[in-house]
Amino acid sequence: MADVIRAFDIGEVWMPVASEGTEVYQEFLDALEAKKCAVKKAVAGDKIVSGDAGYEIDVLGPDSSVQSEDMNDYSVVLRVTYGTTSMLFTGDAPASEIAADNPGRVGVLKAAHHGSKTGITTELARALRPAVVVLSYGEGNDYGHPDQATLDVFASVGAQIYGTAVNGNVTVTSDGKSVTAQTSKDGTVAAGVSAEERRRQEADEIPV
Template sequence: MRKAMRKANRHYNRPGIIQPVLTLFLVLLLVFLAGCQLAGSGGKSATTAGVMEQGARPDRLLVHVLDVGQADSILVQLPGGQNMLIDAGNNDDGPFVVDYLRRAGVQSIDYLIGTHPHEDHIGGLDTVLKKFPVKHIYMPEIAYDTKSYHDVLRTVQQCGLTVTNPAAGQVLLREKAGNQELKVEILWPDARKVLFYDEVNDHSIVTRVSYGRNSFLFTGDAGRQVEKELMDSKAPLKADVLKVAHHGSNSATSNAFLRAVQPAIAVICVGQGNDYGHPHRETMQRLIKNKIRVYRTDQDGTIVFTSDGKTIDVQTEKHN
């Protein structure tokens, strides 16, 4: 064994070979120090039996709305094993989100979306990036100067990733899952219009996921003006489940928008006894008036929707 090791050492010290080896070593060291996971280096793929044992199935769409208090984090497990994470809560929520993803069988993230740079949406993204291989990361293009946002951008760079700025009408995924169509598409922001918006919330990425006859609409913190833009653009808004924007604030979820989406279910990410009074009474009244069943993370805990492309089952942490 010692002779073989000495022979190997002589080989790597030959002129013309040592430099590439040292370069590779330095790159790997930087990745290690940054704590990042390399895409494709997570051992078994996300479609292996380990995922299936956690409940994910190739013919099911699972949407986990995590209870991260007054913040947002949503895991979407797509039929066939791909994973999408929309937001990761506040800075302190990062470890909880990582632990939840692991318990859900997630080994890599195909689509990581930071809807907008407010800390209650992107605060935990840097922690997630350090623990899971990520293939694609999407965030809106906006100048925003906070430590949380800079931490995320710095970690993205350390992990050797590039942020993609989403565009309205962009289709992230479209394929057959079993005998049903699966589609993931971006509805907002529209680069031609969003430049005129000063409110950071209105830069939120709005995503729609459809599987067979079922669909989900994820709105970040987008306000009423964005809702109007979406309706005017004739975007495909109809959805069975609506993630209510901005934690149920009265700044969004207009009657006109609810008529366009026609959800049977609304889910609100909100912290118990929060200082903002979310969800606002006016928003709740509109949801009740439109006969929409409401789930709330402050009351129901983490909520999991399961779709077979025809029907949607709901499980809640606190009431099941």
């Protein structure tokens, strides 16, 4: 996030009422201060952009009453609506929280938690019915993102699946009636391998 803030001209930053005492989080706060970005609390029910602008951005989560030891439960969930199209941005929110936000049908889904199986269920995927799903994750990450179960769920609802590790920048465009996706490179999204599984595989390959 610090790199993003430094790279772009940003007027406002919307973030949840939560904090984390890590070096990465502090770097994020330092970048905000250096750029003198206005910071606003994101709570379910807030409207970042009204329909007067020609499109809308609504905050669907987190709820103001959330209290959790899991920082993912504080993820900001946004719905962007333009014409009859909509896009849902979910952060690292668990599937249960996304479902509770009641986002309705969406054309584009930025998959939760880098494709972790905690971010989607078959029931939620059927409720959202996204035509396009974008997963943001690093190639060879230690967490094994994306999970094969996640990819199977999205495939079961007929979504086009894109991933930043294999497709590079994924640009989704809406004309108010339909959405199209373009990528900076071709590639097919495949399940990752966790660091633990990778160590097990390497151990199995060592001759006795």
